[in-house]
Amino acid sequence: MIPPKLPNNEKQRQIAVEKYELLDTLPEESYDNITSLMSYICETPISLITLLDGDRNFIKSHHGISMSESPREISFCGHAINSDDPLTIIEDSRKDERFFDNPLVSKHDAIFYAGAPLIDSNGYKLGTLCVYDTKPRKLTDQQQQALISMSKQVVSLFEHRYQNLKLLETQERLQMRNEDLTKFAGVVSHDLKSPLANIISITELIEYDGKGKLDEETLQYLQYLKSSSYSLRDYIDGILKFYKSDDLLKNKSENISFDEIITELKKITDTEGHVTFECTNCKEYLIVNKSALMQILINLITNAIKYHKGFDGVVIQIDLKEKDDFYEFSVTDNGDGIPKEYLNKIFDLFSVVGVADKDGNMGTGIGLATVKKIVTNLGGEIKVFSKEGEGSTFIFTIAKLFQENEYELQPHTIQKK
Secondary structure (H helix, E strand, O other), rough: OOOOOOOOOHHHHHHHOOOOOOOHHHHHHOHHHHHHHHHHHOOOEEEEEEEEOOEEEEEEEEEEEOOOEEEEEHHHHHHOOOOOOOOOOOOOOOHHOOOOOOOOOOOOOOEEEEEEEEEEOOEEEEEOOOOOOOEOOOOOOHHHHHHHHHHHHHHHHHHHHHHHHHHHHHHHEEEHHHHHHHHHHHHHHHHHHHHHHHHHHHHHHHHHHHHHHOOOOHHHHHHHHHHHHHHHHHHHHHHHHHHHHHHHHOOOOEEEHHHHHHHHHHHHHHHOOOOOEEEEEOOOEEOOHHHHHHHHHHHHHHHHHHOOOOOOOOOEEEEEEEOOEEEEEEEEEEOOOOOOOHHHOOOOOOOOOOOOOOOOOOOOOHHHHHHHHHHOOOOOOOOEEOOOOOEEEEEEEEEOOOOOOOEEOOEEEEEEE
């Protein structure tokens, strides 16, 4: 018996094998299907997918035998990855000086072998897709080509796995980064809001004590200071809401009438009772993440109220349409509208429309970015139609995520089974 030599690039080849994280993993159907198919095509009782690892030959998939690894020094595959041929064929191992007294031959009757190397995109030979028989034989040209072609498919599965691993690592890094940003936003919010509140209180105190004593210019400066403090406070609150919006998704979906949602929206957004709400399909029942939906609607409605400078009353039209896979909502106002040049970027973080609201504030560019983030996380989309002086319409969707076997829908009611 002649043991296989280690390739000249063994160190790099070993690193290439390990990057796929397949060593010592359990059987997988996608690989087992290939070995089963190759056994059928090549008419052999045994087919394997192997990876050469250190001093062993790890068997990722085995058809016809039960072993999951064997010593590398007695492996046929160790010789196959050293060959420059696209396919290594041993028609009768008993007549080959490399194998005639090999334990696989003398004890397990590994007489016939054909193996195609598994070559990654960098040219490293990771292992083989191979077939064995207990008697001498030949493969047809079609069988040989099938073995070579399927070895490339095995490598494609390896590559897909590697890409998925990298995506998972990226996802974990992004999640950790988002958690760090959320913590940072919370700390900044706490550390800044307290002195801001002091500035606002002191400014108001100076205004109160200075009545009749301070000139108009000084009072104007105090007003600027107070207005800037309020703007900065809103900015900090907006940042915190943006980074904490993902927490809303942790809430479970619940069944609730759309009419109840509208009633709550009125109480929250129209404290002075100056807004007219109109609604279609208000009596419909929904199964939604209520907290997330309320956050979306509150942002859109408060924006509509703030950007209404006309003398006519604010009118908010809220519509609901139920589709097979999602709910579609629209919020229409009779406000000032959005300048055309800003329509394509109003959902971008920190993007403002360049127009002050009725209180003279320019906004933070965070609210609508938060809305889009929540809608996207709920499996939906959002778009806007607007014309200056005529108002705006925001249309967004939310995917239906409830399981039908948990709820049964009845006219104007939903009952838990």
